[in-house]
Amino acid sequence: MADPRTALDTPPAAPSSWKEYVFSAIVVVIITVAGLLLSESYYVSVGLIYLLAIVLLCLRVGRGPVLMAGILSAFVWEYVFIPPHFSFAINSLQDGLLFGIYFVVSLVAGQLTSQIRAQAQDERRREQHATALLHLTRALAEAKTLDDAVFAALRQADELFGAQTSLALTDETRKNLTSHFASSYSLEEKECATVEWVFRNQHTAGRFASNLSDSTSYYLPLVRENATIGVLGVKVPPDHTLTHAQQNLLEAFARQLALSVEREYLRAASEREKLLAESEKLHRALFDSVSHELRTPLAVINASTDSLAGANPKLSGQLVGEIRTAVRRLNRLVGNLLNQSRLESGTLKPRLDWCDAGDIVNAAVESTRDALTGHPLTVAVPEDIPPVRADFALTEQVLANLLLNAANHTPPATPVFLTAGIEPGGQRMFFTVADRGPGFSPAMRGRLFKKFIQDDDSIAAGLGLGLSIVRGFVVAQGGEVIAGENPGGGAMITVYLPHPPPKAATQA
Numbered sequence: 001m002a003d004p005r006t007a008l009d010t011p012p013a014a015p016s017s018w019k020e021y022v023f024s025a026i027v028v029v030i031i032t033v034a035g036l037l038l039s040e041s042y043y044v045s046v047g048l049i050y051l052l053a054i055v056l057l058c059l060r061v062g063r064g065p066v067l068m069a070g071i072l073s074a075f076v077w078e079y080v081f082i083p084p085h086f087s088f089a090i091n092s093l094q095d096g097l098l099f100g101i102y103f104v105v106s107l108v109a110g111q112l113t114s115q116i117r118a119q120a121q122d123e124r125r126r127e128q129h130a131t132a133l134l135h136l137t138r139a140l141a142e143a144k145t146l147d148d149a150v151f152a153a154l155r156q157a158d159e160l161f162g163a164q165t166s167l168a169l170t171d172e173t174r175k176n177l178t179s180h181f182a183s184s185y186s187l188e189e190k191e192c193a194t195v196e197w198v199f200r201n202q203h204t205a206g207r208f209a210s211n212l213s214d215s216t217s218y219y220l221p222l223v224r225e226n227a228t229i230g231v232l233g234v235k236v237p238p239d240h241t242l243t244h245a246q247q248n249l250l251e252a253f254a255r256q257l258a259l260s261v262e263r264e265y266l267r268a269a270s271e272r273e274k275l276l277a278e279s280e281k282l283h284r285a286l287f288d289s290v291s292h293e294l295r296t297p298l299a300v301i302n303a304s305t306d307s308l309a310g311a312n313p314k315l316s317g318q319l320v321g322e323i324r325t326a327v328r329r330l331n332r333l334v335g336n337l338l339n340q341s342r343l344e345s346g347t348l349k350p351r352l353d354w355c356d357a358g359d360i361v362n363a364a365v366e367s368t369r370d371a372l373t374g375h376p377l378t379v380a381v382p383e384d385i386p387p388v389r390a391d392f393a394l395t396e397q398v399l400a401n402l403l404l405n406a407a408n409h410t411p412p413a414t415p416v417f418l419t420a421g422i423e424p425g426g427q428r429m430f431f432t433v434a435d436r437g438p439g440f441s442p443a444m445r446g447r448l449f450k451k452f453i454q455d456d457d458s459i460a461a462g463l464g465l466g467l468s469i470v471r472g473f474v475v476a477q478g479g480e481v482i483a484g485e486n487p488g489g490g491a492m493i494t495v496y497l498p499h500p501p502p503k504a505a506t507q508a
Contacts, residue, residue, distance in 0.1 A: 043081035058113030070106035146264035222258035364399035402433035410437030
């Protein structure tokens with residue numbers, strides 16, 4: 001198979017040079033000198049040698065030199081070799097017919113042989129172009145990303161045409177062009193104007209083109225479905241040119257590259273559609289969960305309000321307590337949704353200050369007292385524990401969510417433990433919430449802190465936001481959350497927060 005790099009080495013038919021005419025004349029002279037060494041009776045053989053030379057010259061020189069050699073050899077043969085010698089007179093009808101036939105045969109043979117040679121050159125050129133397109137198509141098919149495809153196509157064009165290439169592609173709006181990093185030369189301001197013209201008008205321009213021919217490069221639009229998605233530029237050396245066949249090959253390159261770019265755009269659009277579908281599915285799940293979570297406390301509030309209106313004083317206190325419990329549950333639900341929104345939007349900014357660890361623990365326990373009803377709670381916070389530099393509200397919410405998680409996912413009467421202390425080495429303070437429940441299932445370990453994740457075996461289901469918010473709040477304060485198994489059975493989650501010494505932190 002022909003090397004595609006030789007496509008530039010096979011130029012189309014061009015006017016013959018003076019060297020080809022000189023070469024043809026020399027061949028006629030050599031045959032003439034050789035024929036003078038033969039007997040006069042061999043003049044017919046000399047004519048056949050001339051005819052053979054004309055055919056062989058067709059394989060070496062152009063049509064003009066061949067015709068010149070045919071005419072020259074005919075008259076030299078008649079003047080020098082056909083009797084009478086050194087005269088254009090022909091004494092016999094046989095010699096006249098021989099000369100006429102030779103003259104016609106030499107011209108026809110030269111013409112036909114030149115046509116065959118030109119056809120062979122065209123076939124070779126088409127094969128080279130087809131090979132180049134095959135290599136390009138293979139490179140585009142094997143590319144895993146659009147950047148890989150563009151890089152492979154531009155480097156192949158650089159090698160094939162001995163040129164530098166540039167590519168500008170549209171953005172998602174299909175209105176603006178951006179130069180691709182794989183381009184082998186940068187566009188100047190004047191060239192950018194030419195590229196913009198090509199993009200708007202969908203026509204070739206620049207050097208070798210009829211439009212904006214004062215540019216230094218040749219530019220082709222990448223068009224798909226009557227829309228321009230990019231512009232390909234080719235910059236050949238000043239002493240080189242692009243033939244019509246090479247321009248056609250470049251247009252084929254542009255079409256293949258446009259097809260690859262469009263395919264990548266369609267793939268990206270498909271991915272976006274999938275993401276939108278998943279997002280829509282997630283929103284539906286969220287709204288279903290929210291509606292389920294809101295329905296229970298709202299029903300409790302509604303029923304308690306109706307009962308409270310006609311209840312005797314003995315039941316009023318109990319109903320009011322149920323209403324307050326339902327309201328706290330709603331507040332926690334709405335708070336979790338708002339906190340998750342703050343985390344995802346990046347607007348969460350911790351306000352770090354020196355806080356008393358015991359106060360944080362007491363606030364978290366107080367806010368979850370109703371949920372912990374029926375669960376024995378053991379709190380162990382050393383009296384001499386030093387202050388921790390943290391955001392009081394965020395840290396309280398972290399501990400409250402951990403306590404709620406323990407209360408909601410363990411059987412009634414299951415004990416819950418909350419401890420705090422300083423890690424050995426004094427670099428971090430920890431808060432640990434543990435229980436004696438079933439612990440974390442193997443399927444939950446890898447996705448424990450992801451949002452909207454629920455354990456199918458859990459006793460109480462929710463939105464699955466609590467632990468996701470815990471991790472977000474802790475990471476925002478520079479801390480770490482680690483989940484594990486309670487040595488006595490059950491689950492254990494430990495929160496670590498940085499604990500620089502107060503004096504060092506103040507000096508910093």
